[in-house]
Amino acid sequence: MSESASPSRAAVAAKIAANPSGYKVCEGCDSIVGSGVALCPNCHSYRFDTTSERVVSQAKVLGSREQTSVTADDLG
Numbered sequence: 001m002s003e004s005a006s007p008s009r010a011a012v013a014a015k016i017a018a019n020p021s022g023y024k025v026c027e028g029c030d031s032i033v034g035s036g037v038a039l040c041p042n043c044h045s046y047r048f049d050t051t052s053e054r055v056v057s058q059a060k061v062l063g064s065r066e067q068t069s070v071t072a073d074d075l076g
């Protein structure tokens with residue numbers, strides 16, 4: 001899998017951390033999704049943590065790990 005076609009995870013994480021109110025964290029799989037998402041696209045959970053603290057914390061995890069996914073469509 002090439003990473004050259006998409007922004008670096010660190011850049012995405014920084015973008016999320018700068019605007020945590022636009023995102024929320026899935027309680028089922030810890031993915032960061034857009035605040036308007038009703039169901040997690042990864043695990044179909046409907047429970048989310050919308051607190052800025054949690055979003056920023058998870059964004060930092062995202063920036064430092066490879067495994068946590070983000071739905072690119074929601075980052076625009």
Ligand SMILES: [Zn+2]
Pocket residue numbers: 026027028029030031040041042043044045
């Ligand atoms: Zn999920």
